[in-house]
Amino acid sequence: MDQIQIDKIKDLIEYERQRKAPPKNFPKFPDLPGKRYTDKDFFELEKENLWKKTWLLAGHLDEIPKVGSYKLWEKTGQPVILVRKSAKEVNAFYNMCRHRGAAIVREEYGQAKSLVCGYHGWNYNYDGDLIGKRDPQDFVDFDDSCRSLHKIKIELLGNLIFVNFDLDAISLKESLGPIYDEFKEFQLGSLRLVDQYSYDVKCNWKIAMEANLEVYHVQSIHPKTVHVGLDYKGNVNTFYPNGHGRMIAPSRSYPELPVYGSTSDSDPNATSYHPVPQSSKRLGIDPTDSDPRPEIETAGYIARTCTQSYNLMPNLVTPMSERGFPILMWWPKTINECSFDVMWIAPDWGEGERPPIWDSQIKAFNDVLDEDLQFGGWIQKAVDSYAFDGVPLSYQEARIYHWHQEADKIIGLNKIPQDLQTNQVMGDDWTYPNDMENRLKEYNSK
Template identity: 45%
Template sequence: MDAKTTRRIKDNIAFEAARTKPPAEFPRLPDIAAARYIDPQFLELEKQGLWKRSWLYAGHNSQVAEPGSWFLTRNTGTPILIVRDLQGELRAFYNTCRHRGGPLVTEEAGQSRGFVCGYHGWSYTLDGQLKSVRDKRDFVDLDFACRSLLPVRCETLGGWIFINEHPDALGLLESLGPLESELRQFDLDNLMLVHSRSYDVPCNVKVLLDVFLEVYHLKSIHQDTADRFLDHRGMTATLWPHGHSRMVTPNRRPDWIDPGTREMPEIQSVTEIPRINNVSYNIFPNIVMPPTATGIPMLVFWPQSANTMRIECHWFGPKLTAENLSPLWDTRIKNFETILLEDLRFAGKIQESVEGPGFIGIPLNYQERRIYHWHEEADRRIGPERVPAHMRVEQMLGDWIEKL
């Protein structure tokens, strides 16, 4: 962050801590309709119009470090193959043979010089070209050039691999806007994947994602953990175009340091605000990331059904930390997981209530404006005209979005 941004965030924290009511110009937000969390019609719109039209985290470069290496991701609901071709270029394809739809690979990851469908033996190069078919003599005018594997857009941010199934979506870096330049301070090209773990949670994906877009819940859910060192009343939020946002929550004591990070190697380019405050980014639609100078946890939220989801937690750190994974990284991850599990244990109970007749709508407050911002962008991706009027979110926060 540059000096101007740093000064603005400090001023905003002071303003937030001192205010006794919302800013006079902040609008009254209409309730978020309960149907957006439980109605099958909206969830199908969301699946096709949002999840299929967004940049989604697929994996890390270390998973395809060598030419010929590949891995499979199913998180989007469709099996997609991520591969490093023999020229070193990163590619993504649907894991679908162009003959009768058989899978090209059935393992989770591997190394090869090409792909052969186990159904009828059609074979492809690593860059997706159809190379040979069994019993070619039986096909009439089969044009190999028209039967290449169907590609999926694949771009990177540092060592992170993203995919997007929508051919006309903005490029990844253009979509990220000011968030991309701010993330540069974390030296993303030189981070290693330290640890990954996933958790299945019995709730709609937005029930849990909403929790991580605000700190209004700290005093209820994290009384003995995060609330002891974070001052939620000083939280300041920044809304960015395309649904992304940032939340900065100051520590109760300016000199407080997470004991799990003491003496851990640091990313030297990290600036003042993330070093002494809790900063959390939402990369729309489903990444929550609270980076620090010693490492970055990336939480990725995936819908599984109308009332189930999976959350992945990936940890990234400076390459020099390889020899320090135990006990320092073990302690760091354990401390973070303690707080994470407090949210996960409550999520299923919220889902039970959400599915009952007592849940009609959500009256969001000023502190929770990142949630409303998320829903506004969801409707923009889907197309507001496609969302039934009783489920639609009124676009209210345009003046509160930091312009490019």
């Protein structure tokens, strides 16, 4: 993030802290239809459009470290195999033999010289080409070149593996727009996998995800954790094209850089140790301890002093910071159950086990997630009730409305029944960069 952007964000934090009402001309949100969380047809529309046509994080290169390593990935219900073709290339296919549809691989992870179907032995290379089959003479006039494994679009964002089931989809870079460059300071190509785990949650996937698209809840459900370190009143939301979003919420130490300890290199001018309140991203770390973990040196001032969290359409949220960070994803299982996955990535700590400080950070973060998840099942009961009609959202919760509005565009407005649609109330004037400029104009005119 360049200095001009940083200066704008600093002004916007002040704007948010001082404002007495939403920005001038900011749209008032109609209620979100409650049936978006319960309707079978809407669930199918999501499946056929959101999950089929957007870029999804399917894994990390560390999971398939060697040529021939593979990963079976079925988070969307589609059978997918990711195969490491070379140091820099990964291919993705439907895990589905072109003979009679048997699974090519059946373990979650493995390594193979080629991909051999266990049913009748058809053999495919890492590009998915059919390179051999048993008793070929019995397949008359048969063209092997038409029987390659069905491909899935794949792109690497650093070490992160993204897939898209739509072969005509725009590139990941194009989809991310300005976020692609904003991510550069985090050096995603050098971050290794620290941990991965998953929760089953008894609510619609969007209900669980939405707890991570606003900070309006912080004071109520995180009074002793996030609220201690995060100034939610200074939060700055940004609304990008294609449904992506960003929040930047100052930590209580802002505008000062936090100091981890007397040996901290994050504040070379610190002459003596002065503890700072723990921000949400540093929960679980005793500020009197120096942090042995290497830093992403290029991580900028905002990432170091604020929670800089992105939401990528459709289901990814990542609060990025300089010592490494989690990537959160929600995947539907049924209409009212989802899987909530967490992947942690960080700069290389060298040989051996990860520094033990990770254990306390991850545990503390998971405690916060438990706080976030506590209402999921209750809200599901509510949306399933006879009385639930809609969701009124405030300015602070605008990223939720923006997400739904943009999801409707991706699904196709003409496909969604009228009573399930959102109104398209956030136009270009509230899409990046105009959303920032509008608020800055107001701030500077005072």
